Amino acid sequence: MTISRPSPFFAPGSKTTDQSLAIISLKRDQQIPAVLQTSTSSKSEDTITNTRFGSFPHSTLLNQPWGSQVIASNVNAQSARKGKKRKREDNDSQDKAIEDDEDGDGTLPTFEAAASGFAHVLPPTPELWTVSLPHRTQVVYTPDYSFILQKLRVRPGDSIIEAGAGSGSFTHAAARAVFNGHTAKTPSQKNGRSSKKRKRLGQVYSFEYHEPRYQEICKEVVQHGLSGVVTATHRDVYADGFALSDPSSPVRANAVFLDLPAPWLALPHLSRTSPNSPLNPKTTTHLCTFSPCIEQVQRTIEKMRELGWVEIHMFEVSHKRIDVRRELISLDYEGLRGVNASAASVDEAIGRLRELEGKGKVWHAKDEKNGKKASKDDQNSKGGKKELAKEGAEPQVESRKDRLARIKEQDKDRKPWKEGRLVHRSESELKTHTSYLTFALLPRAWSAEDEEKARSQVTSAEKGKQQ
Template structure:
């Protein structure tokens, strides 16, 4: 039996047609798209993704190694819009448009896109983490810091069955599917032979996620996403009110090989509901006592079915935004026999860890504070600044005096040479400019040789010194938390429901292990 490969389990080494790809514009800006090589009625280049960094035809994204930097293409997105959105035109304009359409390439042949002068994106494979950052939000999303802790605390492993109530946008659904996936039913036929494959199908337990969603429109959208992502053989979406109808599935739901009276046969429960305590009455191993236990005359009592796996303990987690919901949930868990109840609050923050180096010698060095480390260092810097200013002003005064002496010398020469031609004025002006340039050059050389080092010189020297020593070992190691919480606060309630222990189980245990 052939199965469509799921890019979340095995994306391969490169992108392919009709699979999900993620366009990474920035670290926190991702765009999901189903790659397609089919012709488009809108663009001669085929299906096109338009972003803030340029336009990217899918023909440039398919069969590319994951992580490739894809350059933007030149695509006319202005005059070729979607059908039905064009404004009404007269007969003459309509005739011109038909002539332009005749000159364009046919839909059966794509035009090779020309590379633009700027703009690019990175093509990365889909994972539950990247999908959480770019999925279409239909409800509040369970983010990576939350569901990673939840799956670890619930001990999710390949082959487990998970019940999820409140599928919402499908963030936890994708993460749970990856955690329990251990192969597709029937894929071992060619490897083990016909007889062995039948035995394998009967004994091997394949991981499944049974997701329930009350909102019909959201459930339909999630079914379409699961189908397009290749998760149909692992995830089952059901539109149901679990408060009243419970979690058991009829035998006609899902593939026949997976359907039995024991579905969903769950090992793990995750409830992201407004009132999770109302759904706990359906998560028991035996029927609850009812005041109307005797059936009416002429009716057949409905046999009790538990959605839980009878062969192992079941672990549960409820996701609640306020403490009042947690209190009601814990009360219901105790009433229905759940044990090891605990509550965890998730608050995700980023830590900025670095080494702090202080001193004027660290001026301009990255990660260092260029303030004075000691009083002696601060006084020396003040002396350098004041000495540089004093010497600079002194040189300015000396330069002005030198200029005045040159001018006086020139005037004196003019008086000695009376009666000269009128062109002498030009020569005098030239001599004045030359004298001024010479004085400026001499003053600059003298100033540079006597002044303390400038800020530019200090920065260059500090960077040169930093490259010659292990700066990562110097200074004091400090850390700083973010001022604001990036992910929303949540309360996670965990509990365990042990498996039933009958007299037969007790006798078998005594025979095997003794008293």
């Protein structure tokens, strides 16, 4: 199948384009997918994506290099100006009346930047799509599907079966893993001879039983440019298996991923003996089942052993993200952001207390000059009477304003990556779930003809060495 427009997951280009999928990143754990589009109606109306950090018209997101920071726009100010015209002065013949925005002159309105708020526009990847997709079912997250694809040994040009597409998270990751080009190239020329070896194109055969989810998957596959790589089918694989209705295009899968409530009911259809077997007869088949309960794993393994699957292993992926940062604790960081402006040691605390005591002495000294009697505590303090008796010899105490200005000036030459202490903390909310991954292998069928062919190859190789 020829694709006129490459998928943004495979070839996003250097800039954002019209009708392309983009990920609007607001912060580390909050991304919004958006299909960027310009106005095609007679009226000059721009598509706007509203977020908690501001409004972003698509005209400000288009033709931007990927990764650019885009400032939020003041959409309300633009809409408030609609319907207003500037009056022409009597003595100004060169002025032209400003036409109303709603007249439809074919140009998009210009928006002024908002006082705050920004976002980054990122190219779509399976990882970003996983954290931003609309949840229709339980999602296979990045730590799970990266481990699954590695254990299944999926590589470009392979064919993989996915049963239980759900929200499409694993579908996008598998499509990137098997992608090896959209169309097969013509036979290459080698030493004047055409090579008959044809380039293998990767393929993902996705099966979904729930019809509304199947329809959503089909829309996303077309919208994301994955039609040449992903084949979605609405079917109950428990009863009907994995063979396609078109016999001219057999599946021939190298790997199988079953995200089903009862995987053991679908295993009998993954057989090499059936006439419409979906497995590649020339390679070993790698299988993975995704189950949330250990009882499901037990029943699946029993069926695997019964059907001849070997090298059965079960894994549990327990992913945890750890935030590592430097903790800056000192009174020297007062007024700075992201620090703990508390005393880091006893000496620092005593120094601040002495500073406060000196401020008290200055205040009492001023009161005495104004004819007020100093307090007993101040007079009985060590050296209190002598210091207050000296005229014009007030202690020099730095004010808080001067101290904050000094700290801010010193912060310019500070190296925060060398100061403080290194601390770590696990994230409070884990975007994951309990999952048991069961892997198994089904060796390729080995017939008497295959044995004879292998023996002849070994014999010919030995004769060649002797000569």
